[in-house]
Amino acid sequence: MANINLIIDDFKVTVEEGTSILQAAEKVNVKIPTLCYHEDLCVAGNCRVCVVEVEGMRTLPASCAIPAEEGMVVKTNTPKVRRARKDIVSLLVSEHNTQCTTCYRSTNCELQNLSAEYNIDNETYMSVLKPDIVIDRSSWAIEKDDSKCIRCQRCVRTCAELQHVNAIDVVHKGKDMIISTFVDAPMNDVVCVNCGQCINHCPTGALTERRYFDDVWDAIGDDEKHVIINTAPSVRVGLGEMLGFPVGTRVTGKMVTALRKIGFDSVLDTDFTADLTIIEEGTELLTRLKKALVDKKKVALPMMTSCSPGWVKFIEHMYPDHLDHLSTCKSPQQMFGSLAKTYYAEKKGIDPKNIVCVAGMPCAAKKYEANRPEMRDSGFQDIDAGLTTREIGHMIKQAGINFLDLEESDFDSLMGESTGAGVIFGATGGVMEAALRTAYEIVTGREVPFENLRIMPVRGDEGIKEATIKIEGCLPEWSFLEGVELKVAVAHGLINARTIMDQVVKGESPYHFIEIMACPGGCIGGGGQPIPTNAEIRKKRTEAIYAEDEGKVLRKSHENPEIKQIYKEFLKEPLGHKSHELLHTKYRKRFRY
Amino acid sequence: MKDKNLKIVDIIFKPHLVKYEVLDKTVARSNEDILKEIIDSGLRGRGGAGFPTGLKWKFAAEQKAKKKIVICNADEGEPGTFKDREILTKVPRKVLGGMAVCAKIIGAKRGFIYLRGEYKYLLPFLNEELEDFNKHLKEIGLDFKIDIFLGSGAYVCGEESALFNSMEGKRGEPRNKPPYPTVAGLDNMPTVINNVETLVYALMICSIGSKEFKALGTSDSRGSKVFSISGDTPIPGIYELELGMSVYDFVEEFGDGDTKAVQIGGASGFCVPRKKFKETIIGFEGIPTGGSMMIFNSTRSMYNVLHNYLDFFEEESCGQCTPCRIGYQQLKKGVEAVKHGEKNEEYLQQLMKLTETMKLTSKCGLGQSVANSFSSIVNNYREEMVY
Numbered sequence: 001m002a003n004i005n006l007i008i009d010d011f012k013v014t015v016e017e018g019t020s021i022l023q024a025a026e027k028v029n030v031k032i033p034t035l036c037y038h039e040d041l042c043v044a045g046n047c048r049v050c051v052v053e054v055e056g057m058r059t060l061p062a063s064c065a066i067p068a069e070e071g072m073v074v075k076t077n078t079p080k081v082r083r084a085r086k087d088i089v090s091l092l093v094s095e096h097n098t099q100c101t102t103c104y105r106s107t108n109c110e111l112q113n114l115s116a117e118y119n120i121d122n123e124t125y126m127s128v129l130k131p132d133i134v135i136d137r138s139s140w141a142i143e144k145d146d147s148k149c150i151r152c153q154r155c156v157r158t159c160a161e162l163q164h165v166n167a168i169d170v171v172h173k174g175k176d177m178i179i180s181t182f183v184d185a186p187m188n189d190v191v192c193v194n195c196g197q198c199i200n201h202c203p204t205g206a207l208t209e210r211r212y213f214d215d216v217w218d219a220i221g222d223d224e225k226h227v228i229i230n231t232a233p234s235v236r237v238g239l240g241e242m243l244g245f246p247v248g249t250r251v252t253g254k255m256v257t258a259l260r261k262i263g264f265d266s267v268l269d270t271d272f273t274a275d276l277t278i279i280e281e282g283t284e285l286l287t288r289l290k291k292a293l294v295d296k297k298k299v300a301l302p303m304m305t306s307c308s309p310g311w312v313k314f315i316e317h318m319y320p321d322h323l324d325h326l327s328t329c330k331s332p333q334q335m336f337g338s339l340a341k342t343y344y345a346e347k348k349g350i351d352p353k354n355i356v357c358v359a360g361m362p363c364a365a366k367k368y369e370a371n372r373p374e375m376r377d378s379g380f381q382d383i384d385a386g387l388t389t390r391e392i393g394h395m396i397k398q399a400g401i402n403f404l405d406l407e408e409s410d411f412d413s414l415m416g417e418s419t420g421a422g423v424i425f426g427a428t429g430g431v432m433e434a435a436l437r438t439a440y441e442i443v444t445g446r447e448v449p450f451e452n453l454r455i456m457p458v459r460g461d462e463g464i465k466e467a468t469i470k471i472e473g474c475l476p477e478w479s480f481l482e483g484v485e486l487k488v489a490v491a492h493g494l495i496n497a498r499t500i501m502d503q504v505v506k507g508e509s510p511y512h513f514i515e516i517m518a519c520p521g522g523c524i525g526g527g528g529q530p531i532p533t534n535a536e537i538r539k540k541r542t543e544a545i546y547a548e549d550e551g552k553v554l555r556k557s558h559e560n561p562e563i564k565q566i567y568k569e570f571l572k573e574p575l576g577h578k579s580h581e582l583l584h585t586k587y588r589k590r591f592r593y
Numbered sequence: 594m595k596d597k598n599l600k601i602v603d604i605i606f607k608p609h610l611v612k613y614e615v616l617d618k619t620v621a622r623s624n625e626d627i628l629k630e631i632i633d634s635g636l637r638g639r640g641g642a643g644f645p646t647g648l649k650w651k652f653a654a655e656q657k658a659k660k661k662i663v664i665c666n667a668d669e670g671e672p673g674t675f676k677d678r679e680i681l682t683k684v685p686r687k688v689l690g691g692m693a694v695c696a697k698i699i700g701a702k703r704g705f706i707y708l709r710g711e712y713k714y715l716l717p718f719l720n721e722e723l724e725d726f727n728k729h730l731k732e733i734g735l736d737f738k739i740d741i742f743l744g745s746g747a748y749v750c751g752e753e754s755a756l757f758n759s760m761e762g763k764r765g766e767p768r769n770k771p772p773y774p775t776v777a778g779l780d781n782m783p784t785v786i787n788n789v790e791t792l793v794y795a796l797m798i799c800s801i802g803s804k805e806f807k808a809l810g811t812s813d814s815r816g817s818k819v820f821s822i823s824g825d826t827p828i829p830g831i832y833e834l835e836l837g838m839s840v841y842d843f844v845e846e847f848g849d850g851d852t853k854a855v856q857i858g859g860a861s862g863f864c865v866p867r868k869k870f871k872e873t874i875i876g877f878e879g880i881p882t883g884g885s886m887m888i889f890n891s892t893r894s895m896y897n898v899l900h901n902y903l904d905f906f907e908e909e910s911c912g913q914c915t916p917c918r919i920g921y922q923q924l925k926k927g928v929e930a931v932k933h934g935e936k937n938e939e940y941l942q943q944l945m946k947l948t949e950t951m952k953l954t955s956k957c958g959l960g961q962s963v964a965n966s967f968s969s970i971v972n973n974y975r976e977e978m979v980y
Contacts, residue, residue, distance in 0.1 A: 043769065044913075045769040045914075045956065046913040046914045046915070046956065047914070047915050048914055048915050048916055048954045048955070048956070049915075051953070051954050059952070059953050059954065059955075059961065060953045060954050062769070062954075062956070065769035066769075066771075067771065080953070083946075083950070084950050084953055084954050087916075087946070087947065087950040088915050088916060088950065088954060091915055091916065091919040091920060091923065092915055092919065094919060094923065095918075095919050095922075124943065125923050125927075126923070126926050126927070126930065128919060128922040128923065128926060150915075151912065151913070151915075151918065153913070169764075170764055170766075170912070170913070172912070173747065173749070173908070173909070173910065173911050173912045174906075174907050174908045174909055174910040174911070174912050174918065174921070175907045175908070175910070175912070175918065175921070175922050176908075176912070177910075177911070177912025177913070177918060
């Protein structure tokens with residue numbers, strides 16, 4: 001690539017050909033304000049906030065959409081530019097529901113920030129906010145409030161480019177232009193998979209998760225209720241961002257203390273059921289392989305993970321004829337819920353009807369998953385409420401807890417013990433790595449042949465990763481796998497899931513086992529994680545996840561003592577009768593609109 | 594003609610005795626020769642923006658690409674324009690011929706007419722013409738095929754990049770530029786997109802020669818142009834006139850004797866008040882137009898005229914960019930508030946500033962051009978805005 005020399009605000013800059021003025025300006029530490037720009041997405045150039053003056057140009061071009069050219073002279077902060085930007089922000093404010101005091105995104109809103117920076121008043125322009133906007137609260141997971149939408153289309157691009165779901169799109173034109181669904185159907189009635197990536201990419205409060213913390217507070221305040229929470233691995237590496245810690249800080253111990261202070265009767269770990277998932281899903285995979293290789297029966301391979309409820313709904317909508325590829329295992333959250341109201345209740349001697357099981361998740365789709373009619377195997381709704389990392393952050397603030405100086409503590413016992421394998425579920429490739437650590441050892445009696453258990457080929461932020469592991473030196477009962485090259489793939493972001501599935505549909509998938517996570521980066525980049533989330537932040541959270549893994553004494557799921565205990569006392573054996581009843585589920589075909 | 598300063602021309606509609614005579618003669622010439630002729634003629638785009646046609650073709654010809662495209666922009670949507678419809682009805686072969694010449698020069702094998710949705714009734718007729726034409730191209734050995742694409746009625750799709758999106762099955766929203774169409778247009782292929790009238794002139798210049806064409810008009814505005822004349826005139830209709838006349842001469846010919854203002858270039862053009870008729874030239878050195886000439890007499894309220902335009906743009910903005918989507922709503926709400934006394938007269942100044950922002954920052958011409966009609970009406974008919 002050729003180099004381009006230009007001048008931005010009197011600084012000489014050299015950039016690669018194709019670099020936008022916006023990116024070039026960053027190089028000389030000039031921050032140009034943006035709204036519709038997001039580094040995860042393609043350039044739209046529609047908010048026009050990032051306009052700059054370019055010598056020789058009649059108009060003020062949007063710096064995000066204009067490539068730097070040789071000899072360009074750019075000015076980013078002239079009176080003309082400032083006036084135009086201020087005018088544009090004023091216009092956006094005039095179309096906006098400015099009830100910031102009652103907005104969930106207040107203090108973390110890009111429009112609010114810019115409006116304050118440019119000292120926008122409410123008098124220059126009259127309000128052109130549409131008067132009769134109704135908030136769409138039909139979805140279990142996502143709330144859509146058009147009165148706060150600035151039409152930047154970041155959600156639309158997210159849904160199309162990252163997820164290839166296209167549940168929302170631009171409809172109508174001119175003053176009536178709005179982001180909506182197919183035939184304006186409510187959000188719970190469309191192809192939306194509830195991944196929540198649109199929420200994470202929304203600059204304002206137009207898209208938020210449906211909040212359940214008030215219900216949880218009520219339960220906590222009810223003496224009859226025994227309220228327990230299980231927290232997913234990604235929460236502990238994201239939560240700190242909301243409470244004053246730098247990105248990538250592990251706050252596991254503080255989080256546990258804070259949740260206890262909030263009043264949860266027991267603070268438990270989803271990683272416990274992540275470990276359990278590995279045992280069940282690993283056994284399921286080996287069973288399928290045996291059926292295919294020994295019994296020569298027709299069995300759906302590759303097998304695919306089912307931990308990500310966004311991905312599960314995606315395949316139900318988009319590939320309804322290929323649901324048999326999904327592992328029948330429930331997600332760790334749902335396994336936790338059904339065990340909480342059976343095994344846990346029994347052991348603790350608590351009436352399950354008084355147990356309120358809350359899940360702390362980096363996810364929006366988990367809210368919807370908790371409400372799936374299939375998820376009532378304990379005789380009750382297994383998970384009563386799913387909270388996002390953000391909601392937990394809010395609860396900690398509401399409780400007046402000084403999180404920065406909080407002492408650390410450990411998870412409570414019974415379903416609070418976990419291994420490093422359970423922790424890495426939070427990053428893309430983590431489920432695969434955890435499964436391989438266990439499956440390889442079950443089959444061969446030896447550890448996976450990777451230094452310090454780091455299975456590097458399945459780590460990293462590439463959209464689709466693959467690995468081949470040759471199985472040698474099998475234990476006698478697994479001799480049918482001797483010499484088999486186990487082919488696995490890992491995909492994150494549903495656009496990549498589509499590539500994988502299209503292979504499966506054509507019968508060309510070379511893999512035995514595939515891990516798919518709906519969100520870019522896996523759960524650490526989930527739709528319930530703190531905002532902003534971008535590539536750099538995802539990287540830091542991922543590093544924190546792997547550091548958490550390496551800090552654990554036990555790093556293989558089958559070594560978890562509580563897992564051994566639950567099989568001995570309750571489940572008896574993987575894929576056994578109890579497991580089938582409580583830990584496995586069915587999927588349903590859905591329409592593709 | 595009452596006034597000899599105004600000259601009626603007959604290039605576009607003049608019938609030809611032999612069917613494809615001009616085309617056949619033209620394609621026999623070398624590409625360099627034709628391109629030189631068109632560049633020499635000084636022909637500028639007749640859609641309104643006035644980009645030199647020869648240069649556009651040259652840029653596209655220079656692109657190294659396997660596939661290139663020629664598009665005839667027949668999405669005639671500017672309020673007050675109806676000349677492309679007439680051209681397509683009367684002399685479709687000249688339009689097709691212009692496209693073929695362009696295709697030959699740039700090396701395109703595919704061409705499309707993007708036909709305004711409301712002109713659907715022309716389809717059977719045009720398809721018939723096209724069948725004959727495509728056959729003729731085969732006979733003369735020109736590897737080029739034209740199809741018709743019917744638009745769906747959005748004004749903004751007349752903007753070239755929105756038109757490409759529309760043809761690609763996407764939402765009709767203008768794209769970021771660069772890249773320009775001659776580099777990456779329809780399906781990212783180098784594309785020449787010309788107005789219906791431009792294509793006919795290009796062909797006819799090859800026939801009459803650049804000299805004869807250049808003899809018409811002024812140094813900035815060569816040749817003639819087809820005008821759609823409407824409003825308060827006893828003789829509305831379509832006229833091909835030499836460029837460079839003054840509005841005064843124009844009104845003398847077409848006005849009803851009580852002309853108060855002429856809106857040149859449609860809703861996105863300029864409003865010229867009576868006091869400026871003499872000094873205003875119709876052409877690129879003065880006020881350019883895609884052909885729309887709307888004449889208003891003293892019975893018309895300029896507030897209503899402006900309000901009508903704003904109504905139109907508020908609907909027809911694609912809505913993607915902030916200054917255009919919200920700007921038009923503010924302008925309309927603003928003039929209403931001033932008219933109703935809810936805002937004082939000074940608020941018009943704020944709205945003028947807003948049109949400046951829209952002009953500077955809108956993504957495409959639709960938002961950028963508001964300042965033209967808004968400021969020319971508000972500045973010249975201020976009392977009508979307030980009282």
